[in-house]
Amino acid sequence: MKKIILFVAITFTYYCQAQNILIVDNNTNVDTSPSHMYNTFTTAIAAANDGDIIYVQPSITSYGNINISKEVTVYGNGHTPELNAGRSATFGSINISASNVKISGIRSTSNIQSSGVRSNLTIENSFINNNINLNTGITNASIQGNVIGVGIILNNTTSTNITITHNFIDTVNPNGLVGFNSSTIFNNNIITFNGVTTQSFFNNPIDLVAQNNIFVFTSSFNGTNWQSSGTVIFNNCLSYSYLGTTLELLNGTGNFDNTNPQFINIPGTNPTFNVDNDYNIASGSLGTDGNDIGLFNGSYDFDLRGYPTLLPYLEEMTISNNVVQAGADLNVNLKANANKTN
Structure with a gap:
């Protein structure tokens, strides 16, 4: 050896x-x-x-x-x-x-x-x-x-x-994305969240612009609190609840609100990370650069x-x-x- x-x-x-x-x-x-x-x-x-x-x-x-x-x-x-x-x-x-x-x-x-x-x-x-x-x-x-x-x-x-x-930010804690600001680039991530309705996942951001991300939920979260305070602008981001909840609209432009990303291969309605899954999307949701949103964008x-x-x-x-x-x-x-x- x-x-x-x-x-x-x-x-x-x-x-x-x-x-x-x-x-x-x-x-x-x-x-x-x-x-x-x-x-x-x-x-x-x-x-x-x-x-x-x-x-x-x-x-x-x-x-x-x-x-x-x-x-x-x-x-x-x-x-x-x-x-x-x-x-x-x-x-x-x-x-x-x-x-x-x-x-x-x-x-x-x-x-x-x-x-x-x-x-x-x-x-x-x-x-x-x-x-x-x-x-x-x-x-x-x-x-x-x-x-x-x-x-x-x-x-x-x-x-x-x-x-x-x-x-792939998997099952992020409530207020788990902390202290982002206008110089933070937050693009092409998949975020899963299992917090409840009154919780949020961005904690005290300052003028954050989030682009081409996929936010999927397996809990009663309804999108009323995308951030605990501060401001986030979402561009060409996708949101979806696997419980069928209609989420509040994302603040920004070009977003795919309440749209199933149609991951190519996940077990049922469980998007939690697994190396055997395929997180390419079939929904045709395009990012700000014309490529698919999510992990497999053309730049990486x-x-x-x-x-x-x-x-x-x-x-x-x-x-x-x-x-x-x-x-x-x-x-x-x-x-x-x-x-x-x-």
């Missing part, structure tokens, strides 16, 4: 062309004696320099809560990969205490948060079970291609130039499995001699696919 890991690392290095590649692997029987190999994220980040890439191997065991204290890129293998029995690079809570940080292709069973005033953060192609909290004063951040539970928290006076596009290819962009990913692995003598070679054939670059 060590040789397989090294092969993947070599391919990874070829595509990324980073200053240094550090590999974290907490699987049993893995040789971490090479200088670039570590069995915990803590030891890897301590050894890393600004600009390095940390590649975290899939594992049955979580890598725990981590603090990203340097300007690095952290790559997993996708949050729901086809191989490795679906195992991913899984963390608990992730704290970002540096600028110029990128996180891609990982799974967090808790939340991702920032500490201190930071800039140039990227969180993409990841599965975050709780929320993304960037309310400490963030400038220039991209939240793209993720599956997010609970919500996203910003600061409407100190969080500037935050781009939130092509995310949402990946259901969260494979990191710019990296190849494994599709097939065949071992031709699974019984070998000590010191002999293990013959492995690998098939990979070049991921799309967005």
Whole structure:
């Protein structure tokens, strides 16, 4: 297995062309004696320099809560990969205490948060079970291609130039989208909500313009409180209640109020995220750019499995001699696919 890991690392290095590649692997029987190999994220980040890439191997065991204290890129293998029995690079809570940080292709069973005033953060192609909290004063951040539970928290006076596009925000909490402002780009997301009539999901936005999003509901919410206070203008957004409730009209232009998105494949009337579903729409609802609204807009290819962009990913692995003598070679054939670059 060590040789397989090294092969993947070599391919990874070829595509990324980073200053240094550090590999974290907490699987049993893995040789971490090479200088670039570590069995915990803590030891890897301590050894890393600004600009390095940390590649975290899939594992049955979580890598725990981590603090990203340097300007690095952290790559997993996708949050729901086809191989490795679906195992991913899984963390608990992730704290970002540096600028110029990128996180891609990982799974967090808790939340991702920032500490201190930071800039140039990227969180993409990841599965975050709780929320993304960037309310400490963030400038220039991209939240793209993720599956997010609970919500996203910003600061409407100190969080500037935050781009939130092509995310599946699943079963968002009441008032779960917090502190968006006029510099926040909130486009081409799918948001599911199960709050009740008197609750809202935008909390204290300031002059937010939301475009090409799909808002679907599985609860008694009736659209009377799209935001708790402040202002939101919706352009070319779709709203629909799977309970048959007639929702209040969205404030804005070109909207598709009370329109079934006709997702290509979901189980019955349950739009909750599942990698086996197909969230392309058949309703013919077009966004401000003339493309379909929702996740699969022409400017970005949402990946259901969260494979990191710019990296190849494994599709097939065949071992031709699974019984070998000590010191002999293990013959492995690998098939990979070049991921799309967005």
